Amino acid sequence: MTSDRTSDVGAPDPGADPAGDVDLDATLAPELSRSHEATGEQVPTRDLSGLAPPARPARRWTPKRVVITPAALDHPHGQRIVERVEGLGIEVERLTANRLTGVRGDDERQTYVRAKSTMAIVVSPPSRRRLQSIAPSADWRFDLAEGCPAHCQYCYLAGSLSGPPVTRVYADVDEILGGLADYVGAGTARRRPEEGTTFEASCYTDPLALDHLTGSWRRAVEFFGAWDDDVQLRWTTKYADVAPFTALPHRGRTRVRFSVNAPAVTTRMEGGTAPLEERIAALGTLARSGYPVGLTVAPIMPVPDWQSEYARLLDLVARAVDGVADLDLTAELITHRFTPGSKEVLLGWYPRTRLDMDESRRTTKRGKYGAVKHVYPKDVMSELRGWFEEQLAARLPACRVLYWT
Numbered sequence: 001m002t003s004d005r006t007s008d009v010g011a012p013d014p015g016a017d018p019a020g021d022v023d024l025d026a027t028l029a030p031e032l033s034r035s036h037e038a039t040g041e042q043v044p045t046r047d048l049s050g051l052a053p054p055a056r057p058a059r060r061w062t063p064k065r066v067v068i069t070p071a072a073l074d075h076p077h078g079q080r081i082v083e084r085v086e087g088l089g090i091e092v093e094r095l096t097a098n099r100l101t102g103v104r105g106d107d108e109r110q111t112y113v114r115a116k117s118t119m120a121i122v123v124s125p126p127s128r129r130r131l132q133s134i135a136p137s138a139d140w141r142f143d144l145a146e147g148c149p150a151h152c153q154y155c156y157l158a159g160s161l162s163g164p165p166v167t168r169v170y171a172d173v174d175e176i177l178g179g180l181a182d183y184v185g186a187g188t189a190r191r192r193p194e195e196g197t198t199f200e201a202s203c204y205t206d207p208l209a210l211d212h213l214t215g216s217w218r219r220a221v222e223f224f225g226a227w228d229d230d231v232q233l234r235w236t237t238k239y240a241d242v243a244p245f246t247a248l249p250h251r252g253r254t255r256v257r258f259s260v261n262a263p264a265v266t267t268r269m270e271g272g273t274a275p276l277e278e279r280i281a282a283l284g285t286l287a288r289s290g291y292p293v294g295l296t297v298a299p300i301m302p303v304p305d306w307q308s309e310y311a312r313l314l315d316l317v318a319r320a321v322d323g324v325a326d327l328d329l330t331a332e333l334i335t336h337r338f339t340p341g342s343k344e345v346l347l348g349w350y351p352r353t354r355l356d357m358d359e360s361r362r363t364t365k366r367g368k369y370g371a372v373k374h375v376y377p378k379d380v381m382s383e384l385r386g387w388f389e390e391q392l393a394a395r396l397p398a399c400r401v402l403y404w405t
C-alpha cells in the first residue's frame with residue numbers, strides 16, 4: 001500500500017471487476033492487523049464524497065438482499081443462517097458461483113447503498129484462518145464476519161474497504177472455532193494472564209448488528225463456555241440486542257464490551273447504532289446474567305465540555321451496574337487518532353462531520369515503515385488520561401482499566 005492517498009482515489013476496486021461483479025472470495029478489509037476503531041494507519045482510499053448517511057438510531061438490521069455461495073451452503077452453519085434469515089421472511093438467493101452481480105449501480109452512491117444493504121453468506125478466506133495478534137486488546141483476533149451496517153464517522157473500516165461494502169458472514173463458523181485451539185498459550189499480548197488466552201471476535205464488524213441474522217456469536221459463546229481451557233472470548237459492540245445471550249451457558253468465558261462515548265459523540269457521529277442508553281442497559285443486563293462486561297471508550301475526544309459529557313457517561317454506567325453481584329467490569333480507553341489516508345476517506349464520506357482532524361492541534365507520530373499518525377499532544381493526553389483514571393475510580397470503583405492508548 002502507498003501512503004500517497006490521492007493516487008489510490010479512483011483506482012479499480014480489488015474486490016470488484018470492471019463489470020461491477022463482487023468477488024466474494026476477496027476480503028473486504030485487506031489490512032488484517034488493525035482494529036475496527038479509529039486506529040487506522042495506511043489505507044487504500046476511495047472517493048465516496050456525498051455518501052454521508054444521516055446519524056440515526058438503529059433498528060435491527062434487515063438486509064435488502066441476502067445471497068449464499070455454493071460452498072457456504074455445504075456448511076451446516078451456512079444452512080442454519082439460511083433457515084434463520086428465511087425465518088425472518090427474507091429471501092436467500094442461492095448463487096451458482098462465488099461472484100455477486102447486480103451490485104453496481106448507475107453511480108457510486110447507488111453502488112454503495114446496494115452493497116451496504118446486501119449480506120453474503122460465504123466461506124471465510126484462508127487468510128482469515130491464520131490468526132493475528134491484536135495487542136493490546138487481545139492475544140488473537142479471529143473473524144466470524146466482515147462488514148457492518150452502521151455509519152460511524154470515525155470508523156477505520158470506512159477507510160479500509162476494497163470493493164463495494166457487502167457484508168460477508170462466514171458459514172464455516174464451526175471450523176473457525178475448531179481451529180482456535182492451536183493458538184492457546186501462544187499469544188503475544190499476554191499482558192493479562194488472569195484472563196488466559198484471549199480471542200477478539202469483533203474486528204471489522206459489529207457482532208450484535210448481525211447476530212440476529214447469523215447466530216454466529218451465540219455459537220461462539222457456547223463454544224467457549226464448553227471449552228475446558230484457560231481461554232476467553234471477547235467482542236465489542238455498539239448495539240444492544242442481548243436478550244438471546246442471557247440464558248446461554250457462557251460460564252464467564254466471554255467478555256462483552258460496549259463501545260461507548262460522550263453522549264454528544266454517540267448522537268452525532270454514530271449513525272445506525274443503538275442509542276447510548278440502550279447499550280448501557282444491555283451491559284447491565286449481561287452483567288446480571290453473569291457475564292464479565294466492559295466499556296470500550298473510543299475514540300475519546302476532548303469535545304466541548306468533555307468533562308461533563310464523559311461524567312454523564314460514567315454515571316449512566318454506574319446506575320446500570322448498581323447492585324450487580326460479583327461485577328466484573330473493565331474499561332479500555334482509546335483516544336482518537338487519524339492518518340492522512342483515513343482523514344481523506346472520512347471527509348469524503350462525511351464532509352460535514354464535526355470530527356476534529358486538524359493536524360495543527362495534534363502531534364505526529366511515525367509508526368512502522370514511516371507511517372504517519374496524528375495523535376493528541378502530550379498535555380492533552382495526560383489531561384484526558386488523568387481525568388479518566390480519577391473519575392473512573394470515583395464513579396465506578398469496581399472498574400479495572402485494561403489499557404490506555
Ligand code: SF4
Nearest residue numbers: 148150151152155206
Ligand atoms: S459499529 Fe460498525 S461503523 Fe461503527 S465503528 Fe464499529 S464497525 Fe465501524
